Amino acid sequence: xxxxxxxxxxxxxxxxxxxxxxxxxxxxxxxxxxxxxxxxxxxxxxxxxxxxxxxxxxxxxxxxxxxxxxxxxxxxxxxxxxxxxxxxxxxxxxxxxxxxxxxxxxxxxxxxxxxxxxxxxxxxxxxxxxxxxxxxxxxxxxxxxxxxxxxxxxxxxxxxxxxxxxxxxxxxxxxxxxxxxxxxxxxxxxxxxxxxxxxxxxxxxxxxxxxxxxxxxxxxxxxxxxxxxxxxxxxxxxxxxxxxxxxxxxxxxxxxxxxxxxxxxxxxxxxxxxxxxxxxxxxxxxxxxxxxxxxxxxxxxxxxxxxxxxxxxxxxxxxxxxxxxxxxxxxxxxxxxxxxxxxxxxxxxxxxxxxxxxxxxxxxxxxxxxxxxxxxxxxxxxxxxx
Amino acid sequence: xxxxxxxxxxxxxxxxxxxxxxxxxxxxxxxxxxxxxxxxxxxxxxxxxxxxxxxxxxxxxxxxxxxxxxxxxxxxxxxxxxxxxxxxxxxxxxxxxxxxxxxxxxxxxxxxxxxxxxxxxxxxxxxxxx
Numbered sequence: 001x002x003x004x005x006x007x008x009x010x011x012x013x014x015x016x017x018x019x020x021x022x023x024x025x026x027x028x029x030x031x032x033x034x035x036x037x038x039x040x041x042x043x044x045x046x047x048x049x050x051x052x053x054x055x056x057x058x059x060x061x062x063x064x065x066x067x068x069x070x071x072x073x074x075x076x077x078x079x080x081x082x083x084x085x086x087x088x089x090x091x092x093x094x095x096x097x098x099x100x101x102x103x104x105x106x107x108x109x110x111x112x113x114x115x116x117x118x119x120x121x122x123x124x125x126x127x128x129x130x131x132x133x134x135x136x137x138x139x140x141x142x143x144x145x146x147x148x149x150x151x152x153x154x155x156x157x158x159x160x161x162x163x164x165x166x167x168x169x170x171x172x173x174x175x176x177x178x179x180x181x182x183x184x185x186x187x188x189x190x191x192x193x194x195x196x197x198x199x200x201x202x203x204x205x206x207x208x209x210x211x212x213x214x215x216x217x218x219x220x221x222x223x224x225x226x227x228x229x230x231x232x233x234x235x236x237x238x239x240x241x242x243x244x245x246x247x248x249x250x251x252x253x254x255x256x257x258x259x260x261x262x263x264x265x266x267x268x269x270x271x272x273x274x275x276x277x278x279x280x281x282x283x284x285x286x287x288x289x290x291x292x293x294x295x296x297x298x299x300x301x302x303x304x305x306x307x308x309x310x311x312x313x314x315x316x317x318x319x320x321x322x323x324x325x326x327x328x329x330x331x332x333x334x335x336x337x338x339x340x341x342x343x344x345x346x347x348x349x350x351x352x353x354x355x356x357x358x359x360x361x362x363x364x365x366x367x368x369x370x371x372x373x374x375x376x377x378x379x380x381x382x383x384x385x386x
Numbered sequence: 387x388x389x390x391x392x393x394x395x396x397x398x399x400x401x402x403x404x405x406x407x408x409x410x411x412x413x414x415x416x417x418x419x420x421x422x423x424x425x426x427x428x429x430x431x432x433x434x435x436x437x438x439x440x441x442x443x444x445x446x447x448x449x450x451x452x453x454x455x456x457x458x459x460x461x462x463x464x465x466x467x468x469x470x471x472x473x474x475x476x477x478x479x480x481x482x483x484x485x486x487x488x489x490x491x492x493x494x495x496x497x498x499x500x501x502x503x504x505x506x507x508x509x510x511x512x513x514x515x516x
Contacts, residue, residue, distance in 0.1 A: 124457040133396060133423065138482045138508035139459045140450070140467040147450035148469055155448075155494055199452040200489050248469045248478040253448060 004222035005098045007233040007382070008105075009037025010347035015213035015332030016182040017115040022057040026066045026111035029214035029337075033107065036347075037218040038230050041070060044218075045103040047077035050090035050110040051336035053125055054079075057113045066109065083129035084285060085371030086110060087215070087339025088378035094219050095238050095380070104224045109216035110337035122210045129372045131246035143207050143286065145247055145373050147199035150288035152253040154201065156303070159291070161201055163306035165192035167287035168205045168329055170315055175326025177357035182211045182332030206287040211332030215341035225385075231351045236364075237272070237381030239265030245375040254303075256374030259296040263368070266379040267298075270364075274298030277381070278362035279321040279349070281342035283369045284329045293368055294322060297379070316357060324349065324357045339369035339378065350384040395423050398437075403503035408442045408472060408479060411435035419475060442500025443514065444470040446493075447478060451486055458506050466491075468511060470498050481509035 011032025013025055020028070026049070034041055047070075049063040059065060063077025080090040087110035094108040114122050127136030135145060153159060169189055175181040187205055195204035225232040241261030244250055250257065267273060274297060282297065284290035291305045299320050300308050308314065314322035325331045325345040328338060346365045348354045359365075363384045370377035393401065399422045402409035409422040415432035426433055449468040459465070459482075466486035471478050481500065484507075486492050497514040504510050 119454060120457075120460075123454050127456040133508075134480045135467075136456055138467060138480055139452075139455060139462075139465060140480070141452050141454060141456050143454075144450040144452045144467050147452070148448040148467065151450065151494075152448040152469075197453055199450045202450075246480065247448075248480045253469070 003099050003101055005095050005235045006220055006222055006225035007217050007235065007343060007347050008220050008225050008228055008230060009033045009035070009039070009218040010216070010344040011036050012180050012215040012341055012344045013213050014180045015211045015334055015341070018113065018212040022054060022059055022111055022113040023065055023069055025113060025212060025214045026109050027069055029111070029216040030066065030070055030107060030109050033109070033216035033218050038228060039105065039218065041072055043105050044072060044075055044107045046097065046106040047072070047075055048090050048094040048106060048108040049077060049079045050081070050086035050340065051079060051112060052081050052083060052086055052129070053112065053114050056117050056125060082376045083371035084283070084333065084335045084338060085369050085376045085378060086336045087341065088367065088369035088380065089240070089339065089371070089376060091339055091343060091380065092238055092240055092378045095235055098219050098221060105218065105220040107216060108219055108340060109214060110340035111214035112334035112336040113212045114210050115212050119210070134246045134248060141199060143199040143202055146286040146288055147202040148247060149253055149292070149373065150201055150286070153288060153292065156254050157306065159306040161193060162189055163291070163310060164206050164287040165189045166310045167284060167290045168192050170309065171284060171323050171327040171329040174316060174324050174357055175330025177355065178326045178331055181326045181330050182209050183330045202286055202288070208285050208328040208333040211334040213332060213334035213337050215337045215344045217340060217343050217347065232385055233347050233350045234383045234385050235380060236383045237266035237270030239263060239269070239379045241377045243374050245372070247373055254292065256292055256296055256370065256377065258370060258374050258377035259293060259368060259379070262377045262379040263297050266381050270381040272364065272381070276364055277320065277366045278364050279324055279359040280366040280368065281323055281325060281327070281345050284323060284327040285333060287329070290322065290327065297366065297368060316359065321359045324354070324359050339367070342367040342369060343380070346382045350382070395425065398422055400503040402439055403442065403500050403509055406442050406500050406502070407439040408500065410438050410440060410477070412438050419477060421477065421479065440472055440475060444472040444498065446470050446496045446498055448494070449492055451489065468498060479509065481511040482507045483511040483513070
């Protein structure tokens with residue numbers, strides 16, 4: 001890393017079932033980020049786009065279309081796909097380009113629109129993100145893959161369905177406080193346990209929703225941020241990791257190696273340890289994922305997170321608040337946008353825009369987002385600039 | 387398909403599955419065993435392998451039964467997607483096990499075997515008689 005990289009502006013659409021087309025959704029979030037940063041569009045030198053299923057809304061080659069519709073047809077764009085981790089992995093590439101000095105200011109926008117395809121087609125589309133020869137092609141859906149991970153974890157560490165439900169209840173509590181969340185509804189442990197089984201042992205409320213939405217941020221050099229005279233957030237750590245693409249290939253199905261690898265790199269770059277993190281936005285596509293994430297990120301020893309979550313350690317007022325935004329579970333999971341949406345939450349938290357879900361006295365935050373069952377992952381660490 | 391045709395690694399894997407076998411690659415450099423579909427050794431990155439087949443039999447390590455199936459599986463009344471560990475080797479593979487209605491039908495460690503490869507349902511398994 002050479003130059004310091006900062007976030008100068010951020011914006012999201014509401015997550016949920018949206019009427020606009022995919023390009024309009026991306027433009028709305030982009031304009032919101034540009035206005036949040038107080039910059040003129042002509043200061044943007046490049047566009048980084050993350051998206052997975054543009055083809056479902058009849059659009060691929062997304063970057064130049066978005067840039068053209070922003071009135072920036074002369075600005076080069078790049079589209080990056082890495083399943084549900086597309087946003088954070090695209091953010092990493094955008095970060096690297098500013099850090100290397102190629103650009104002083106760029107737009108990073110993640111977008112997805114899938115709800116119009118319906119549950120059956122969405123289930124099929126998502127199965128294409130698996131290692132299809134071994135997983136989707138043998139009948140595994142995405143809830144099914146995480147259900148198999150959950151069954152393994154529960155057997156290994158004697159966790160139960162109430163442990164899983166505790167994650168959902170906590171994230172919905174936070175999501176109620178987020179006006180842009182898809183599922184703004186408080187739920188109880190009993191609601192989760194009584195909800196229909198989607199893929200045993202996971203129930204409906206163990207699963208994030210299919211969502212439409214977009215999130216965007218403006219990344220810039222420290223000099224650019226300082227000259228703007230506006231509030232900004234510094235990116236102090238970045239890591240990427242990889243795992244065997246299929247669940248069967250993991251040495252331990254109860255851990256996600258890409259998370260461990262990415263976190264190690266990000267902590268090293270930031271010069272901090274997990275105990276220095278004040279809150280984290282993690283990839284809770286299913287409740288079991290959050291339990292595994294917070295162990296792999298080093299917040300809890302292996303096999304201990306389920307009890308800690310049940311005891312409130314990850315609630316907004318807990319020792320390490322996890323997913324103050326509501327996470328994928330309640331805020332929603334427009335898969336190409338999710339990783340950028342996490343950065344938006346950090347920006348809002350650190351610039352006084354997170355309302356009642358603000359984590360008190362937070363100064364250092366972490367985002368974690370992975371693709372598929374964790375075949376690809378990125379972790380970033382951010383510092384509040386006073 | 388003529389026996390003179392050169393099969394791709396996946397075609398070879400499928401042909402073996404249709405004989406109830408799992409095709410493996412044994413690295414000639416370090417001895418590491420992998421599924422046939424991997425083309426460089428995961429441990430030493432050499433490409434010289436010896437093909438070897440093992441019986442497609444093992445024990446269930448984890449699985450799920452889904453209420454919404456992906457395309458191609460909607461017509462199956464109920465099935466499990468299963469990850470199982472092959473006998474006598476530290477390797478897992480995954481497959482489609484029809485006829486599983488509820489978790490009680492498939493305790494962990496249940497013995498399963500490969501019965502073939504179906505172009506719609508992939509690697510098809512059955513429970514072995516205990």
